[in-house]
Amino acid sequence: MLSLLRDILVLVLLFGGLFFLVVGVIGLIRLPDIYNRLHALGKCDTMGAGLIVLAMILIVPGMTNVIKLILMEIFILVINPVVTHLTTKTAYVRGTPLVENSFVINAYYEEDEDEGELFRGGDGV
């Protein structure tokens, strides 16, 4: 009974991971420019790979394997955003153009001013 429940949970996690990986690939094809594509890849790959590793943690026998998988999970979570950020930065430094109708806003000084306080609003600053 318990192993059946575990198998069902593992299946759900595996298919969830598969779903997010597929979403990442579809995003890579559909979205217009490199920055938007990295949105899809950077987030969905982390989630997809993370869910699949989580499913493996649940089903793999032996403590040593579980620890290796947990380490993998941590590395995925740390490395993936860094690589996404590096790719974006490289594209930006090389002057890769944004897609048409993109906005570029400078909101740098507003945090000091009163409007900035207004914008933060009900947060309880």
Add this chain to the structure above:
Amino acid sequence: MLNRLLFKRFTRDLPGSMLIMSMLMGLWLLISGSFDWQHFVTGIFLMGLLTLFWAQMTVEEVGKTRFSWHQLKLLLRYVAFLELEILKANFIVAYIVLSPKMPISPGLIVLQCNLKKDLTRVLYANSITMTPGTITVDLEGDRLLVHGMTKHHAFGVRSWYLYDIIKDLEESAVDD
């Protein structure tokens, strides 16, 4: 000559080196999965060698801070909220990618970020990358360049509750 240099680095922060060594030792024992004396001897030898050779790579914050439970609590709260945001981010991206019209209005936004310590800066930049509709392009000085998938998400970074938590975390640090 080289040997003496390495040893000096090792002994300059002896408790720290010992801590790193014992952490590596624990990891080694957990991964190897067997606890007989051969593994202990091999482990102590190899971990000592590793710590000796990589002694110059230890994290060296200029201003060390004192450990406090308050900070640990803030950090745990931060991580919990971050996980929640990552989950949300994935569903938002899935929604945007799979919807036939693709409701995006992408662009760049320059923001101010007043974090001082390297560790918190890295943590903050990474969490912006992992959360809904935004990627950190650059963080230099106090100038933060963010690419947003929609205008709404890009502006969301400016009044973000995780920034307040991480700011608290940094300010509550007591210098040692």
